[in-house]
Amino acid sequence: MTQFDKRNASMMMDLYEMTMANGYFHKNEKIENVVFDVFYRKNPDQGGYSIFAGLEQIIEYVENLHFADDDIEYFRSLNLFSDEFLEYLRDFHFSGDIYAFPEGTVMYQNEPIITIVAPLIDAQLIETAVLAQINHQSLIATKASRIVRAAGGRAVSDFGARRAHNLDAAVYGARAAYIGGVVSTATVLAGKQFGIPVSGTMAHSWVMYYKDEYEAFCNYAHKYPDQVVLLVDTYDVLRSGIPNAIKLSKEVLEPIGKRLKGIRLDSGDLAYLSKKVRQMLDDAGLTDCKIIVSNSLDEYTIKSILDQGGRIDGFGVGERLITAKSDPVFGAVYKISAVRENGVFEPRIKVSETVEKITNPGLKDVYRIYSENGQAIADLLALRGEQIDMTDSYRYVDPEKPWKNRHFVNCTAKSLQQLVVKDGKRVGEKPSLESVRDYVKQQLTTEIWVEEQRFENPHKHYLDMTPDYYEMKMNLLYKTRNN
Amino acid sequence: MTQFDKRNASMMMDLYEMTMANGYFHKNEKIENVVFDVFYRKNPDQGGYSIFAGLEQIIEYVENLHFADDDIEYFRSLNLFSDEFLEYLRDFHFSGDIYAFPEGTVMYQNEPIITIVAPLIDAQLIETAVLAQINHQSLIATKASRIVRAAGGRAVSDFGARRAHNLDAAVYGARAAYIGGVVSTATVLAGKQFGIPVSGTMAHSWVMYYKDEYEAFCNYAHKYPDQVVLLVDTYDVLRSGIPNAIKLSKEVLEPIGKRLKGIRLDSGDLAYLSKKVRQMLDDAGLTDCKIIVSNSLDEYTIKSILDQGGRIDGFGVGERLITAKSDPVFGAVYKISAVRENGVFEPRIKVSETVEKITNPGLKDVYRIYSENGQAIADLLALRGEQIDMTDSYRYVDPEKPWKNRHFVNCTAKSLQQLVVKDGKRVGEKPSLESVRDYVKQQLTTEIWVEEQRFENPHKHYLDMTPDYYEMKMNLLYKTRNN
Incomplete structure (x- = not known):
């Protein structure tokens, strides 16, 4: 099977990844392992969470890197790089390890979504491709999640x-929008x-080609009698489009035992028109005919239309x-957090x-902390490998109020990062897109506070630290000369 | 040579292109020629013009369509299409003609940038791919043009x-940004x-890997002594970054006869810092050291920084x-404007x-009208093939004030659309990217009013009509039943 994306x-x-790599190469620093974290500092649209997407493409990219x-x-033509370095590139493959949240994880600011532990050059060269994937797909998955939420169960x-x-x-x-919760795409290639x-x-x-709107509708109905969804706003929704749609239903579809499946509005005042159209369709006995709307929609316009009582069954969002x-910018960054020495x-x-x-230094673990009822109440940074035992009350540090004596009680901790690439090769099974999408839905419906999902001033998810991790960070801050 | 994009x-x-094509197919309407126009209704950022980009990729796409x-x-798996139609697709190639403005043309609202004259199915199937290219590349070329203008000659x-x-x-x-006037990209693949x-x-x-900023600078200078541009904001620009840069220049570069080429600021108050840094560099005799800045810049922030007297030689814009x-949305649309009957x-x-x-109907020509001094004073829609003779005073219609008696005097008219694809194959030579970029610059410096290029309330370019074209449009409007 040929594929679009081989x-x-x-x-x-970015070119600087190569100038740096070439610089490192000659210092024999190419074998030193380093740690880079991928994290972001703010959710889009002042939201309370984001959806992590793009991991699958990142894994494919690093496995194929050559x-x-x-x-x-x-x-060579750029006259920047040594011949030895260029020869080294000829057999270059990514040889490091990658830890990452499962794709589809609800994520928050300043926590390492992806951690790369790799030789210095390997880690440096993948920066841009990794960021472009997580930034793009997480941006769209998050946006889709917000729009789907605004639509309140409508498709x-x-x-x-x-x-x-x-x-x-x-x-x-x-792909990202599907992960975020849309039910379908118009894009054939996707x-x-x-x-x-x-x-x-x-x-x-289609309507304009036939000059006459009714003729256009008839031609469509003859071709697709089981899935007639008519675009009714080419001329005049209430005086032409809907009357023609009803006529088609009565004169063409019903005689052959078919129903008008839906109509689509693509312009005008969608709140007002949808109510009028619903009434006209209902009066004609077409109570099962769906009303689909499109035209520059997002979570804000959808919420407004529904707040006004718009009678809408589905949204086409472009x-x-x-x-x-x-x-339109998701700002994940790629920052060095540790260097292996001796x-x-x-x-x-x-x-x-x-x-x-100020970055969170070191190789670390991220835990999601759940209360007894299964709600995700905080995330927790720990030293890599630190034992987290929550069978008893567990003391942690809120880095914004470190003087407070805080404890998790009756909580459980789940480690979020998983090893997904080991020595440059994928670890474990590739999850299906459906399972990633289901995982998003499951978190948002059962784990994530609705207070974090609202659009206005959402609750800010806590990112806490273990006492040992906090102490390490503070010590490092004190030691940094230029602090 | 392997290529990224084969x-x-x-x-x-979009799927609807296929459902419509399958619908047309069985009506034997596949051989009917139709005309689709690509146009847009508003410039991004309330600007006065846009830059047309993406044509080269559109031509490559239609030539390769199969x-x-x-x-x-x-x-077949979608169970929507007839077997005959699917067999027809097996040998399908785009067989129509495409007329377009030359890539890089300064363009305006509501004029047909691209016109497709093709069999119905051919024209319908290319809608999304054509729009995605012109929308994306024109968006970025236009944005780049605005940013380059704000930078006032700086790179x-x-x-x-x-x-x-x-x-x-x-x-x-x-690619689009380069057309729009940027001097370089960091993206290796581009x-x-x-x-x-x-x-x-x-x-x-790079700086953090070495722990010590000066050591990091030294290592870079040893590797690239002729192109030392130092990122100076990792710790503290004025107390660490610039002092270390000056030290490097004195102790490492000058003894081997090299100069510090530049420094880069990537955070903080760029207006303030650049002035301080310029003074420090000048005091150290490094008057030739360039100051490059980056960090969420666009035409607005660049203008603001320069208005505050920022001492900047180049901008990195991400x-x-x-x-x-x-x-972030360029709104070109794809609308049917004529159907060949008999x-x-x-x-x-x-x-x-x-x-x-209301769309501009029919197969038409677009002319750019130049005054004696070579300024583009208006664009003009004409019936396709209509003779435009400007040797004498030429009467035209301003469609917003059709009652006025308007004339072009001492003007010349240049036809903007060129045949770029004939019977599905490219016509003429592929222009070089440099020539497209030069064409943009030439228009903006010699033809296009500066009043259309300003950011605040730019002059709106006129789109006039020949008397015959205007009459045709009005007659069609009167005849349209549902008007």
């Missing part, structure tokens, strides 16, 4: 391909590549989903004038 | 890959694929360029309650 993405990097002859020749479909930032953004954006359900019926051009228009990982910290920008 | 993008479509066996099997580089909406957005975004100059030196991880953050193209119009949303 590309070698190895050249997807430089072709023409890549090497391109690098949301991805219609965004034409406004996506090129092909990948449409295809991987559809349907084929990932098995996502596809949907779509007609454009305005440009504002596929570009995450209201906040067999020991020495933590590194990036200080800053702004307290939130 | 993908078959034929499945990049369905592989597994594509056909995927379609602007694309640093955006990690925040791009996946790989294509980074690579084709870098440099390799399109020959765009690449730039990049070091990340914070997330806000590569996502066009302040307005050998004659009958115009089609989409009416709307909003006057701006």
Whole structure:
């Protein structure tokens, strides 16, 4: 089977990764192991959480990472790199380990979603490709999750391909949106590549091609009698589109025992029109005919339409989903947190004038802490390998109020990072896209506080620390010369 | 030479294009020629113009359009399409003609940038792929043009890959940004694929790996003595980064006859810091050392920094360029404008309650009108093939004030659309990326009013009509039943 995406993405990097790698190479520092963490500092749209997506593509990328002859020749043409380094690249493969949250995990600020433990050059070269995947797919999965929440159980479909930032953004954006909870995509390539359900019926051009709206509807109904969803706003929704739809139902569909499945509104005041249309359809006995709407929708417009009593069964969401228009940048970063010296990982910290920008140093574990009733009440940073025993009351440190005496009582802790790549090769089974999507839904319905999911001033999830981890970080801060 | 992008993008479509095509197929409507126009209704960021980009990828896409066996099997699995139609797809190639503005043309609202004249099915199937290319690349080229303008002659580089909406957005975004005027990209893959100059030196991880900032700077200088650009904000710009940079220059570079080429600031108050840093560098005799800044920049922040007297020689622009953050949707649409009946193209119009949303019907020509001094004063819609003779005063219609008696005097008219695809094959030479970039610059410096290029309330470019075109449109509007 041919595949859309058999590309070698190895050249997807910033040039500085190569200038640094070439610099490290000649210091014989290429064999030193380092630790890089991927984390982000704020949720999009002032939200209370984000959805982690893109891990599968990151694993595929690192497994496939290699430089072709023409890549090497391109690098040579830049006159920046030594011949020895270019020869070294010829057989280069990523040889490190990657720990990551399972794809689909609800994630929060400042915790290491992905941790790379790898030789210095290996870790440095994958920075951009890793970030581009997590940033794009997490952005869209998070946006989709918000839109699906606003739709309150009504179906949301991805219609965004034409406004996506090129092909990948449409295809991987559809994948991420599906993870985030949309039920289908209009993008055929995403349907084929990932098995996502596809949907779509007609454009305005179908109606305009036939000059007469009713003739256009009839032609469609003859072709697809079991799935007639009519676009009714080409001329005039209430005076032409809906009357023609009802006429079609009475004169064409009902005589052959079929029902009008739905109509779609793509312009105008969707709250007002949907109520009028519902009434007209109901009066005609078409109570089972669904009303689908589209036109620059997002969580805010959907919430507003429903607050006004809009009678809507499904939403087609395009440009504002596929570009995450209201906040189109997901800001995950890739920061060095430890360097192995004489067999020991020495933590590194990036200080800053702004307290939130001080990084969390060292090789560490992340735990999600659950209360007795299964709610995720906090996340906890620990030294890597530290024993976390919650059978009794467990003391922790809230780094924003370290003077307080805090304890987790009757709680359980789940380690979030899993080893997904070992010595450059995938560990474990590739999860199905459906299972990732189900995992998102399960967390949001059973584990994650609704207070973190609301749009206005959501509760900020706690990121606490074990006493030992907190002490290590503080000691390192004190020691840093330029603090 | 292997290439990054040899993908078959034929499945990049919305499902409704297939359901419509399958519907048309059985009506024997597949051989009917139709006309679709690509146009947009508003410039991003309330700007006065946009830059047309993405044409080269559209031509490559339509030339390559075909369905592989597994594509056909995927379609079959959807149980929507007839076997005859699926067999027809097996040998399908795009067989139509495409007219387009040259890539890089400064463009405006509501004029047909691209016109497709093709059999109905051919024209319908390419909708999404065409729109995704023009929308993405024009968005980024336009954003880049605005940022470059704000930078006032200082170099602007694309640093955006990690925040791009996946790989294509980074690579084709870098291409579009280069068309729009940036001087280089950090994205290696874009440099390799399109020959765009690449730039990049070091990340914070380089400095942090070495523990000591000066040691990190020394190691870089030993490796790249001719291109030392130091990232100086890892610890403290004024107390550590710049003193260490000056020390490096004095103790390492000057003894071997080299100069410190530049420093980069990636955080903090860039206006304030750049002035302080300039003074410190100048006091140390490093007047030739460039100051490069980065950190969430766009045309607004750049203008603000320069208005405050920031002493900056170059800008690295990332997330806000590569996502066009302040307005990340370019809204080009694909609308049917004529159907050939009995050998004659009958115009089609989409009416709307909003006057701006009424389409411009029919197969038409677009002219750019130049005054004696070479300024582009208006664009003009004409019937396709209509003779435009400007040797004398030429009467035209301003559709917003059709009662006025308007004339072009001492003007010249240039036809903007060119035939770029004939019977599915490229016509003419592929222009170089450099020539497209030069064309943008030439228009903005010599043809396009500065009043259209300002950020606040720019002048709105006129889209006028020939008297015959205006009459045709009005007649069609009167005739449309549901008007």
